[in-house]
Amino acid sequence: MISDAAIASPLSCRASLPAQAGRCASAAREPRRDAQREAAHAQRVAERLGLVLSSVEVQRRVVRAGDIVYQAGQRFTHLFVASTGAYKIVNLTRDGREQIVSVKFRGDWLGLDGIADAAHECDAVALDTGEVWAVPYAALVQACAVRPGLMTAFHEAMGRELARDRSSLMSVCTLPADARVADFLHDWAAALACRGLRTDQITLRMTRAEVGNYLGLTLETVSRALSRLAREGLIAFADGARREIVIPDAEALGEFVHDALAPATALQ
Amino acid sequence: MISDAAIASPLSCRASLPAQAGRCASAAREPRRDAQREAAHAQRVAERLGLVLSSVEVQRRVVRAGDIVYQAGQRFTHLFVASTGAYKIVNLTRDGREQIVSVKFRGDWLGLDGIADAAHECDAVALDTGEVWAVPYAALVQACAVRPGLMTAFHEAMGRELARDRSSLMSVCTLPADARVADFLHDWAAALACRGLRTDQITLRMTRAEVGNYLGLTLETVSRALSRLAREGLIAFADGARREIVIPDAEALGEFVHDALAPATALQ
DNA sequence: CGACCTTTTGATAGTAGTCAAATGAAGTGG
DNA sequence: CCACTTCATTTGACTACTATCAAAAGGTCG
Numbered sequence: 001m002i003s004d005a006a007i008a009s010p011l012s013c014r015a016s017l018p019a020q021a022g023r024c025a026s027a028a029r030e031p032r033r034d035a036q037r038e039a040a041h042a043q044r045v046a047e048r049l050g051l052v053l054s055s056v057e058v059q060r061r062v063v064r065a066g067d068i069v070y071q072a073g074q075r076f077t078h079l080f081v082a083s084t085g086a087y088k089i090v091n092l093t094r095d096g097r098e099q100i101v102s103v104k105f106r107g108d109w110l111g112l113d114g115i116a117d118a119a120h121e122c123d124a125v126a127l128d129t130g131e132v133w134a135v136p137y138a139a140l141v142q143a144c145a146v147r148p149g150l151m152t153a154f155h156e157a158m159g160r161e162l163a164r165d166r167s168s169l170m171s172v173c174t175l176p177a178d179a180r181v182a183d184f185l186h187d188w189a190a191a192l193a194c195r196g197l198r199t200d201q202i203t204l205r206m207t208r209a210e211v212g213n214y215l216g217l218t219l220e221t222v223s224r225a226l227s228r229l230a231r232e233g234l235i236a237f238a239d240g241a242r243r244e245i246v247i248p249d250a251e252a253l254g255e256f257v258h259d260a261l262a263p264a265t266a267l268q
Numbered sequence: 269m270i271s272d273a274a275i276a277s278p279l280s281c282r283a284s285l286p287a288q289a290g291r292c293a294s295a296a297r298e299p300r301r302d303a304q305r306e307a308a309h310a311q312r313v314a315e316r317l318g319l320v321l322s323s324v325e326v327q328r329r330v331v332r333a334g335d336i337v338y339q340a341g342q343r344f345t346h347l348f349v350a351s352t353g354a355y356k357i358v359n360l361t362r363d364g365r366e367q368i369v370s371v372k373f374r375g376d377w378l379g380l381d382g383i384a385d386a387a388h389e390c391d392a393v394a395l396d397t398g399e400v401w402a403v404p405y406a407a408l409v410q411a412c413a414v415r416p417g418l419m420t421a422f423h424e425a426m427g428r429e430l431a432r433d434r435s436s437l438m439s440v441c442t443l444p445a446d447a448r449v450a451d452f453l454h455d456w457a458a459a460l461a462c463r464g465l466r467t468d469q470i471t472l473r474m475t476r477a478e479v480g481n482y483l484g485l486t487l488e489t490v491s492r493a494l495s496r497l498a499r500e501g502l503i504a505f506a507d508g509a510r511r512e513i514v515i516p517d518a519e520a521l522g523e524f525v526h527d528a529l530a531p532a533t534a535l536q
Numbered sequence: 537c538g539a540c541c542t543t544t545t546g547a548t549a550g551t552a553g554t555c556a557a558a559t560g561a562a563g564t565g566g
Numbered sequence: 567c568c569a570c571t572t573c574a575t576t577t578g579a580c581t582a583c584t585a586t587c588a589a590a591a592g593g594t595c596g
Contacts, residue, residue: 091434091435091438097529099437099438099441099442101434101437101438102434112426112427112430113427113430113431113434114427115420115423115424115426115427116424116425116427116428116430116431117427121431121434122434141416141419141420141423142416144412144413144419145412145413145414145416145419146413148409148410148413151409151412151413151419152383152409155383155409155426156383156384157384158380158383158423158426158427158430159380159381159382159383159384159385159426160384161430162380162381162384162426162429162430162433163381163384163389165430165433165434165437166359166369166370166381166389166390166433167359168437169369169433169436169437169440170359170367170369172437172440172441172484173367173440173481173483173484174367174484176583176584177583177584207541207542207543208542208543208544209542213441215441216440216441216442217584217585218584218585218586219542219543220543220544220545220584220585220586221583221584221585223542223543223544223545224544224545224584226543226544227544227545240592240593241542241543241592241593241594242542242543242544242592243542261365444551444552445551445552475573475574475575476574476575476576477574485552485553486552486553486554487574487575488552488553488554488575488576488577489551489552489553491574491575491576491577492552492576492577494575494576495576495577508560508561509560509561509562509574509575510574510575510576511574537596538595538596539594539595539596540593540594540595540596541592541593541594541595542591542592542593542594543590543591543592543593544589544590544591544592545588545589545590545591546587546588546589546590547586547587547588547589548585548586548587548588549584549585549586549587550583550584550585550586551582551583551584551585552581552582552583552584553580553581553582553583554579554580554581554582555578555579555580555581556577556578556579556580557576557577557578557579558575558576558577558578559574559575559576559577560573560574560575560576561572561573561574561575562571562572562573562574563570563571563572563573564569564570564571564572565568565569565570565571566567566568566569566570
């Protein structure tokens with residue numbers, strides 16, 4: 001039905017939507033259901049974590065900011081699950097340059113990229129104090145064979161990660177700098193909200209340079225974007241170092257991101 | 269060891285590598301091993317396909333350019349494997365904008381993103397005549413429980429896709445327009461090479477607008493980039509419509525991409 | 537307090553987007 | 567078989583955004 005139209009339609013570059021970035025974020029337009037959804041989601045996260053705990057013997061490990069969960073090049077033997085804390089996934093290259101490709105929170109799996117070639121391709125670094133569970137992959141595979149529920153949950157997690165990567169690709173491809181930063185904050189808040197954590201105030205555990213690296217911007221541009229967002233009242237700073245960011249109205253922030261694409265819509 | 273250095277190191281935006289984009293592409297600097305590696309890879313792809321065929325009953329389906337393999341919103345019941353042809357994965361949004369998030373070839377799985385929420389999030393559209401196999405997900409899960417080899421192969425495929433998405437994110441984040449287009453072509457050729465297909469000449473089955481959409485550029489910029497690459501002899505056009513692109517020296521193309529980042533390297 | 541790091545802000549330059557027009561290829565109907 | 571339409575592509579001129587370079591201010595920790 002859409003068959004031919006789909007391939008023939010002209011695709012303008014900025015023609016895309018980021019607002020629905022996370023599955024969680026998509027609820028932002030319906031404030032009523034927000035709380036419900038988030039609670040439900042948080043519960044599902046908890047259930048999945050419980051499922052893992054009950055199926056496989058995991059090794060708990062407390063990490064502090066800067067600690068490496070796993071390192072690129074390491075032989076892949078374990079997967080990790082973030083129980084608490086935040087983590088950055090850094091892809092680094094032979095010539096020493098590095099790129100942050102993802103940020104992880106409670107309930108997310110770490111190390112999935114290592115499965116393909118039996119070696120980790122990225123570093124995973126804790127941004128904060130937290131706890132990770134090390135899950136031996138072999139044991140997980142065995143447990144999955146016995147418990148189809150665990151297998152589908154695991155597949156779900158991988159699929160979710162794919163979807164998340166995609167939406168971040170979309171933001172980077174389509175949003176101007178200010179909106180990209182706004183989207184980043186909005187996503188971060190949404191990720192916390194989905195997990196039942198406080199969302200009105202978030203502590204960036206990354207420097208401007210890191211945020212910029214993640215978003216494909218320079219640190220100066222990130223700084224300017226944050227200043228502009230603050231000037232417009234979409235965010236506020238809670239501390240002197242400007243790492244604590246208050247989001248008075250997450251919906252407004254989402255709207256701002258959405259509006260950045262609106263002009264393109266009109267043309268179509 | 270790298271622990272603190274990693275988080276403290278200044279991350280400049282353009283500081284990243286795209287040359288290693290695909291796992292396949294990374295072989296480009298070692299021409300000797302290229303053929304071997306690619307042959308080995310092609311065989312592995314064939315083996316994986318055989319594994320699927322022998323484990324699950326699949327439904328073969330021939331598609332032509334523009335045909336939709338699956339559509340966003342559809343209930344997720346089947347996964348698909350590309351046997352031949354090329355496919356674009358299009359993420360479309362409530363307001364009708366669309367973004368090409370991935371391009372798939374022989375051996376790739378389609379629809380993995382649907383597992384997470386039991387519904388497809390993207391459209392998958394054939395760019396060319398080809399054959400896809402529809403694999404009932406339920407049957408796959410059952411087969412995986414019996415055959416751990418299939419499960420790990422499947423996990424591998426998902427992991428590989430994650431890695432690929434990441435590398436494309438990296439290109440988009442870090443490369444200037446010309447290099448981004450060059451990288452796109454280089455990746456495409458590498459993807460074909462990995463599968464044992466001819467790589468010296470590739471037929472773009474996408475319009476400039478589609479390429480631009482995928483790379484986060486406007487169609488004009490893509491056109492200009494192609495013209496410049498042709499002017500420098502890195503590529504050539506084989507037909508009037510300029511869809512057939514000849515790559516006389518894949519290594520040189522890879523080098524061009526790599527050089528786009530060189531200045532940043534020098535500083536570090 | 538002083539050294540160091542992060543962040544902010546300004547001035548300037550370069551890249552890519554936007555608008556617009558022309559060319560070329562493909563397909564339609566006379 | 568050839569005008570005519572339509573769509574993809576190319577190219578130019580101009581604009582806007584973001585990177586770059588540079589300097590200063592604010593925080594943190596010894």
